Amino acid sequence: MADDIVNREAQMACGRRTRVAGRLGTRAAMGCALGLVAALLAACGGGAASTGTGGAADPDAALRVGFPVTQTLDPALTPGAAAMLSSTWPVYDRLLQVSEDARYEPMLAEKWRFSADGRTLTLDLRRGVTFSDGTKFDADAVRANIDRYKTAPAVAESSASIATVDVVSDYVVKLHLRRPTRAVLNALAAPAPGAMISPTALNNRDLATRPVGTGAWVIDTFRPGQQVTYKRRTDSAGIWDGRTGKVARVEITSRSTDAAYAAVRSGQADIVLSSGDDSELRSEIVARRLRLRALPTTMTIAGMFMNQTVRPFDDKRVRQAVNYAIDRASIVKAFAPTTSPRVQPFPKVLGGFDPAPRQLVTYYGRSGAPGMFTYITFPSIESGADFTWLYDNPLTMPGGVPTPLVAKFAGADDPGVSGPVRASRAAAVNRYATANALYAPVWQGVPGYIITARVRGLDEGQGFLAPYGAEDFRYVSLTR
Numbered sequence: 001m002a003d004d005i006v007n008r009e010a011q012m013a014c015g016r017r018t019r020v021a022g023r024l025g026t027r028a029a030m031g032c033a034l035g036l037v038a039a040l041l042a043a044c045g046g047g048a049a050s051t052g053t054g055g056a057a058d059p060d061a062a063l064r065v066g067f068p069v070t071q072t073l074d075p076a077l078t079p080g081a082a083a084m085l086s087s088t089w090p091v092y093d094r095l096l097q098v099s100e101d102a103r104y105e106p107m108l109a110e111k112w113r114f115s116a117d118g119r120t121l122t123l124d125l126r127r128g129v130t131f132s133d134g135t136k137f138d139a140d141a142v143r144a145n146i147d148r149y150k151t152a153p154a155v156a157e158s159s160a161s162i163a164t165v166d167v168v169s170d171y172v173v174k175l176h177l178r179r180p181t182r183a184v185l186n187a188l189a190a191p192a193p194g195a196m197i198s199p200t201a202l203n204n205r206d207l208a209t210r211p212v213g214t215g216a217w218v219i220d221t222f223r224p225g226q227q228v229t230y231k232r233r234t235d236s237a238g239i240w241d242g243r244t245g246k247v248a249r250v251e252i253t254s255r256s257t258d259a260a261y262a263a264v265r266s267g268q269a270d271i272v273l274s275s276g277d278d279s280e281l282r283s284e285i286v287a288r289r290l291r292l293r294a295l296p297t298t299m300t301i302a303g304m305f306m307n308q309t310v311r312p313f314d315d316k317r318v319r320q321a322v323n324y325a326i327d328r329a330s331i332v333k334a335f336a337p338t339t340s341p342r343v344q345p346f347p348k349v350l351g352g353f354d355p356a357p358r359q360l361v362t363y364y365g366r367s368g369a370p371g372m373f374t375y376i377t378f379p380s381i382e383s384g385a386d387f388t389w390l391y392d393n394p395l396t397m398p399g400g401v402p403t404p405l406v407a408k409f410a411g412a413d414d415p416g417v418s419g420p421v422r423a424s425r426a427a428a429v430n431r432y433a434t435a436n437a438l439y440a441p442v443w444q445g446v447p448g449y450i451i452t453a454r455v456r457g458l459d460e461g462q463g464f465l466a467p468y469g470a471e472d473f474r475y476v477s478l479t480r
Contacts (some may be wrong), residue, residue, distance in 0.1 A: 055479030057456065063476055064250035066272030067261040069252055071224045074208040075191035076152035084191040084402070085470040090217035090230040090250045091132075093122065094194035095142070096185060097472075100297055100463040102381040104185055108137065108214065114415040118180025120417075121275055123172040123188075129240045131198035131217045132233055139173040144199040146175070155192035162193070165196045182413045182422075184383040190468075216245035216474065227253045246457070246477035252307060264290060264450050271455060276336050276447035293458070294338035294448040295466050301342060303441035319437035332443050339445035344434055348444060381467055383426035384413025391429075391438075405432055454478045 072078055072088045075096070096112070097105040104112075111124040129137040143165040148157045148278040161184045166174040177184060196394040201212035209222050216239045217230035230250040232239075239245040255263060255272065261281060263269035274292055284290040306313040306322070313319055328341035380386055385411050391401050408429045414424055433439065446469060451458065464472040 045390070055454070057246060057477045058480040059246065059248065061090075061247045061454075061480075062251055062477040063271075063473065064183070064251045064253070064263075064269045064480060065253045066269050067255045067471060069225055069228050072208040073194045073211045073219070073222060073228065075155065075197075075245045076149055077154055079110070079154050079158070079192075081158075081190050081192075082470040083292075084195075084470050085465055085468065085472065086212060087228055087252060088191065088195065089215070089217060089465075089472045089474060091211045091215040092191070092195040092197070092213040093129075093215050095196065096189040096193070096194060098189045098381060098465055098467060100295075100461050100466045102269065102297065104189060104381075107189075109188065114180075115180075118179050118414060118416040118417070120253060121171050121175040121177065121184055122168075123175070123217060125173065126240065127171055128233075130238065131200070131212055131214050132235065132238065133198050133200055133212050134235070135198045135200045137196065137214055139167040141196060141199050142173045144169055144202060145196055146193045148197075148202055149193035152192070155422055158187050158190060159193040161187065180416055181382075181384065182415045183380055183382045186380040186382050186385060195290075214240065216241065217250055220249070225254060227251065241474075244474040246475070250473075261349050261450070264452060267452065270452050271458075271473070271476075272450050274338070274447040274450050276338065278450065280449060282355045289453055291451050291453070292338065292448060293451055293463075294340070294445065295463060296340050296445040297348070297463070298444070298446045298466055298469050300444065300446055300469050302336070302339075302443050303342070303439060303442050307438065308438075314399075316436055319440070323437055323440050326440060326442065328442055334412045336443050336445070336447065338447050339443040342441040342444045344430055344439075345442060353427075381423065382411065382413045383429075384411075386427070387412055387429055391433075401437065402432075405429065408432060455458055473478055 003210065007432070010354050068083055070078060070083045073091075075084055075088065075092065078084060095107060095109040095291045097107040099105055106126075108126050109123040110126050110131065113122050114120065115122075123136070123142070124402060125142065131137060131141075135141070146159060146162060148163065148227075149155055161177050161179070161181050162175050163178045163217050164176045166176065168174055170342055175184060196214060197207070198212040201207055201210075204210065204212070209219075209224075211219055215233075217232050220229040222228045229252070232245050232248050253269075255269075255395050257273070257275045260269065260272035260373070261275075264272045265281065266282060278285060278292050281290055281292075285292060304322070306319055308314055308319070328343070332339055344353075380389070391405060392409070408425070410425070411417060412425045412429065414422065445459050456479065458473070458476045462475065
């Protein structure tokens, strides 16, 4: 993240007023902290949309995106899901896709079903798909990939719920789980273990820089942390999804906010991250040459952590008082107008979200500090997995999980019960967290993207991977 993004946002924050009470510092300090949160969100957000005006699609165009680029293109080498997804979507298809409203959709797996006891997940795979090196995509490829992810230190935890993989036939595979959990579905939509790499290339020494997938594009150039470019596949029947591959090239470049705005204004970029402050682009937006696409479904929550092992935040009444003192509407209006105010640490798109306007306060780490302003990005669209990450974690709950909460975790991601039942169990966890002020959230979402009028295929509802704060622009086209 570029220092100038943080500095500019922090300065802007310090010049504005917020109304917050408590013992975490002065109003000015709080404003500065929230400015830093806004800057972090601007640099880490995802998803986008635009309609544009007129013009025929240009199949020879290059889609130029401004987004942080990873240091490696091998999903097994880094646990950074959002950045990996955003850097490799042109080349790596995954077993499942995630929609803007946090639903699973088919990708390389066309159908999936759990056994009655929830311990086996059967995948029906897509036929007629080949990797760019000519290798056939089939059940053996799935097993080879998952076995590799399970033994890769950086990402082994992401596939820990999978005990073994059985090949039933060429296009049917069974995943035997260590326990009944829907969290495995989320894993199959993530880079590891969801991204499918050619089995022939799994032992390639240059896999980190020369990815080999089933996507519509193949690698062209890669500068770690700076830029990655792809070119459209030309092999016979290489593009299995006729909706994708509509641009000849994809260029993803890391840019500071100032450089990104200059690029999109001058036409050197088509999609860039928004900092949340679009005032310098206002004339272009009014003229409809540019558009700001907000992403309210992104599962990122900005707010205040309170260390419940440190006085006075060991007192629930103090945490509640801090929650009630936060003027969320004014803060959102001042710092993040494209996001939605929140009074609970659970994103709206997840089952168990509690719409009641109650107050929360949360956890902190082991530093001994009384609290801090920060943001959290949820790793899964499964409520049970997120509860474990939020509450059953010594780094975020230094005082341990409250005993009444432990029993409420049970069954929140059980595939053997209906969606409404899972949602009711998740809601019980959120109600407890609300009543006991385990966190002081402020808003949900990220500023989104600034998009040129040439962009097509990113209208409302087409922000794939948006809940993760990532991007997947595979269906985008550009007008001439």
